Amino acid sequence: MSERIGITVTVNGTRYEREVEPRLLLVQLIREELRLTGTHIGCDTSYCGACTILLDGEPVKSCTMLAVQADGGEVLTVEGLEKDGKLHPLQEAFSEHHGLQCGYCTPGMLMSAYYLLEQNPDPSNAEIRKGIQGNLCRCTGYKNIFAAISDAAAKMQTGS
Amino acid sequence: MYPAPFDYHRANSVDEAIGMLSDIGEGARVMAGGQSLLPVLKMRFDELTDIVDIGRIPDLNQIEENGNGVSIGALTTHSCIAASALAGSVPILLDCASGIADVQVRSRGTIGGSVASGDPSCDWPALLHTLDAEIQCQGPNGTRTLDINGFVEDLYQTALQPSEIITGIRFKRPGAGSGGAYCAFKRCAPAYPTTSVGVQLTITDGQVESARVALGSSGLTPIRAQQAEAELEGQSLGAGQIGRAADAAVAASDPVDDQRGSADFKRQLIAHLTKRAIGIAERRASGEQVVNSHEYY
Ligand SMILES: Cc1cc2nc3c(=O)[nH]c(=O)nc-3n(C[C@H](O)[C@H](O)[C@H](O)COP(=O)(O)OP(=O)(O)OC[C@H]3O[C@@H](n4cnc5c(N)ncnc54)[C@H](O)[C@@H]3O)c2cc1C
Ligand code: FES
Ligand code: FES
Numbered sequence: 206m207s208e209r210i211g212i213t214v215t216v217n218g219t220r221y222e223r224e225v226e227p228r229l230l231l232v233q234l235i236r237e238e239l240r241l242t243g244t245h246i247g248c249d250t251s252y253c254g255a256c257t258i259l260l261d262g263e264p265v266k267s268c269t270m271l272a273v274q275a276d277g278g279e280v281l282t283v284e285g286l287e288k289d290g291k292l293h294p295l296q297e298a299f300s301e302h303h304g305l306q307c308g309y310c311t312p313g314m315l316m317s318a319y320y321l322l323e324q325n326p327d328p329s330n331a332e333i334r335k336g337i338q339g340n341l342c343r344c345t346g347y348k349n350i351f352a353a354i355s356d357a358a359a360k361m362q363t364g365s
Numbered sequence: 366m367y368p369a370p371f372d373y374h375r376a377n378s379v380d381e382a383i384g385m386l387s388d389i390g391e392g393a394r395v396m397a398g399g400q401s402l403l404p405v406l407k408m409r410f411d412e413l414t415d416i417v418d419i420g421r422i423p424d425l426n427q428i429e430e431n432g433n434g435v436s437i438g439a440l441t442t443h444s445c446i447a448a449s450a451l452a453g454s455v456p457i458l459l460d461c462a463s464g465i466a467d468v469q470v471r472s473r474g475t476i477g478g479s480v481a482s483g484d485p486s487c488d489w490p491a492l493l494h495t496l497d498a499e500i501q502c503q504g505p506n507g508t509r510t511l512d513i514n515g516f517v518e519d520l521y522q523t524a525l526q527p528s529e530i531i532t533g534i535r536f537k538r539p540g541a542g543s544g545g546a547y548c549a550f551k552r553c554a555p556a557y558p559t560t561s562v563g564v565q566l567t568i569t570d571g572q573v574e575s576a577r578v579a580l581g582s583s584g585l586t587p588i589r590a591q592q593a594e595a596e597l598e599g600q601s602l603g604a605g606q607i608g609r610a611a612d613a614a615v616a617a618s619d620p621v622d623d624q625r626g627s628a629d630f631k632r633q634l635i636a637h638l639t640k641r642a643i644g645i646a647e648r649r650a651s652g653e654q655v656v657n658s659h660e661y662y
Contacts, residue, residue: 226371338554339467
């Protein structure tokens with residue numbers, strides 16, 4: 206048995222201290238230890254992006270990181286998008302534009318879209334496509350996802 | 366999927382990492398971004414006992430320019446390279462850095478890991494052949510600098526000695542009249558290329574003074590297509606020369622049938638990507654701005 210390692214991770218503003226096995230994946234820490242099950246495991250092989258979270262502001266696939274690698278870091282998951290009981294404009298737009306069907310890909314889509322709009326508040330269609338190229342959706346055909354992201358971008362710009 | 370159990374050590378300096386690797390011996394592996402290593406561990410294709418995490422060693426993620434010399438720290442991520450001023454002025458670097466996998470993999474994966482993995486599907490080792498790059502290494506016996514030519518010796522096999530790590534990559538900034546392009550074709554963003562071709566041309570008075578042509582995902586190692594270079598050097602570029610260079614690039618390749626495509630399909634792709642990369646390199650050598658990156662359908 207390998208030696209457990211003490212880590213501290215801040216998730217959605219809350220600090221957690223845990224002793225973890227080195228092989229524990231970040232997504233397992235988030236889902237199984239911290240019980241934040243909004244972050245999904247789709248492929249578990251780095252392909253689908255369902256497990257996307259932000260670590261220190263950058264999008265990563267949490268199935269392809271060890272929890273120990275996130276030690277000292279700040280994690281943002283889909284649960285952290287809502288503020289004061291109000292959904293994030295991206296979440297509103299996904300709902301309004303029917304940007305999801307089964308919803309499996311949605312948490313990861315939202316996190317990649319959130320990062321995209323932080324980097325580029327007014328993305329072109331091509332930039333939206335490139336921004337979520339690491340997130341696969343088996344249901345929607347993407348069209349409504351693109352529409353939701355561009356609408357959210359417009360609403361966030363005008364502050365409405 | 367869990368990796369099998371292992372012990373974890375975080376190194377705070379290059380010396381400390383080398384010490385840990387030497388002490389542990391055979392079962393130890395370096396981890397940088399983990400974007401190649403973790404998928405392998407989850408599939409349990411490698412049996413290691415210990416991971417030495419070098420990901421936080423300070424100062425190994427810097428891009429430095431000194432005169433026309435460029436050095437990129439081993440831990441520099443693909444996304445940092447894509448966003449750098451250097452990539453803004455040496456577009457072949459942007460072609461490569463912005464096309465690897467997807468946003469998520471690019472924020473963790475490093476240039477050092479890409480070279481050290483010895484994976485012929487990784488883009489950096491192929492690209493670095495077009496820049497005559499040198500690999501800076503440090504191990505128990507001190508530092509040494511190796512030529513990228515020959516660095517990847519066989520499938521997943523590099524010239525690194527036990528307990529030796531890559532600290533950085535060095536090359537000369539391409540001068541005036543020089544232009545390059547890296548063209549890769551892949552099935553979707555989070556996939557490795559089906560094949561890729563990098564070309565760097567220096568053109569003086571309409572004649573190719575020097576040429577580099579390198580292939581990725583086209584055999585067991587990255588491949589430098591020297592006959593293709595010879596077809597271009599000393600020539601002024603026309604359809605004939607470009608066609609002969611593309612044929613020579615195909616002849617230098619050694620693709621296999623796999624889930625990314627048949628060997629025949631890959632050979633056709635190599636010919637096509639070689640022509641395209643030469644075309645973009647030529648336009649860039651003349652000062653034109655050309656946008657290019659990995660393509661997929
Ligand atoms: C879904 C997916 C798609 C991808 N697509 C592409 C692609 O299209 N093109 C591409 O080029 N790459 C692709 N990659 C790989 C990615 O670029 C990796 O980031 C890169 O190959 C390895 O970098 P790393 O820092 O993650 O290395 P790690 O995974 O940490 O290490 C890889 C190997 O190198 C060794 N190592 C790492 N750093 C050093 C060092 N400094 N010195 C000595 N040894 C070291 C490790 O021991 C290990 O054996 C993809 C990865 C994934 C998960
Ligand atoms: S679950 Fe992580 S990429 Fe699919
Ligand atoms: S909504 Fe079902 S996978 Fe995207």
